[in-house]
């Protein structure tokens with residue numbers, strides 16, 4: 001029997017789209033399936049912040065560098081705006097400045113630097129910022145608006161790359177080269193299951209084997225504050241979360257200090273990322289609650305912790321909340337991502353470090369080359 005598709009990708013979040021992108025680019029016929037008619041999971045609820053500098057040294061860092069490079073290409077080919085580039089890591093104390101300096105000394109990443117005070121004071125955002133000890137500027141990050149970019153990428157793949165998308169196609173079971181939805185059974189030699197935290201429902205044995213937990217995050221949108229932020233901003237609280245910084249010895253003193261100054265923030269896993277959309281509104285967050293039975297209700301106290309951290313960064317602003325939402329992803333204390341064979345040619349793929357926007361394109365490229373490259377197709381030139 002002839003199979004109409006070479007590759008089936010289940011899930012139209014960023015991980016599924018990235019696998020479809022690379023497979024279609026190699027000339028394979030790709031079918032995408034999703035329970036919903038458009039992405040509604042973590043991939044449209046996040047900051048859209050492609051972080052490089054904070055990634056774990058080892059395999060993740062070059063994967064993030066590669067992903068950011070592919071994002072630039074995707075944004076050009078598909079027409080997705082890069083809203084902001086680079087990042088500012090803002091230190092408010094001597095302990096956090098010591099972490100930034102240690103990073104500059106010890107990281108293999110080049111191109112980052114500490115700004116001179118006049119460099120930030122003279123920026124439009126300067127008058128809004130409070131007392132600052134130091135700022136590390138990284139040129140490596142980029143930021144897209146996920147609510148626009150993710151659906152646009154799916155549409156482009158369907159209209160220009162020969163990808164076929166079946167919405168409302170909930171995969172109930174998978175087997176050796178097939179996936180079953182209520183309405184049809186689809187076959188292909190290669191299947192990538194990119195299910196986000198829904199993996200637990202379809203493949204509970206994989207969920208257990210990788211000791212995954214659900215992580216729930218609270219996010220806020222603030223009304224425009226009348227100033228353009230050239231770079232996403234993060235603060236001291238982020239330095240103890242991102243492995244690129246958190247693995248430095250100097251972080252121990254910072255953690256001890258933050259335990260005194262921000263005890264509730266640490267208990268609720270709150271750190272601060274501030275990004276800006278084209279309309280001037282700010283997306284700020286986030287918090288981290290872990291467990292398989294995280295409750296689906298927002299907690300006002302957690303939102304206030306996020307807002308307190310924002311006011312500490314920008315005491316010159318009066319934040320007005322215009323939107324609040326929750327997001328979830330599958331998290332692991334172990335590796336940042338995995339690709340797991342569940343049947344011959346059928347793989348479950350996950351990013352488990354909360355960094356899917358930052359790692360997906362690099363990971364998918366590696367997976368597609370490993371699983372499909374041997375068929376000897378050559379990458380298509382898509383307008384670059």
Ligand SMILES: Cc1cc2nc3c(=O)[nH]c(=O)nc-3n(C[C@H](O)[C@H](O)[C@H](O)COP(=O)(O)OP(=O)(O)OC[C@H]3O[C@@H](n4cnc5c(N)ncnc54)[C@H](O)[C@@H]3O)c2cc1C
Nearest residue numbers: 011013015035041042043046047171196327355356357358
């Ligand atoms: C609030 C928040 C902020 C974040 N910020 C960032 C950030 O700034 N930078 C960063 O790098 N990462 C960030 N992350 C992490 C990032 O969003 C995730 O790692 C990434 O989106 C996961 O993508 P995914 O495609 O695996 O999952 P998802 O986006 O959840 O997509 C999974 C898809 O699979 C479909 N699906 C599931 N089961 C089935 C089934 N049985 N049949 C058919 N379809 C199915 C779902 O409907 C869904 O569309 C953040 C996450 C959250 C929640």
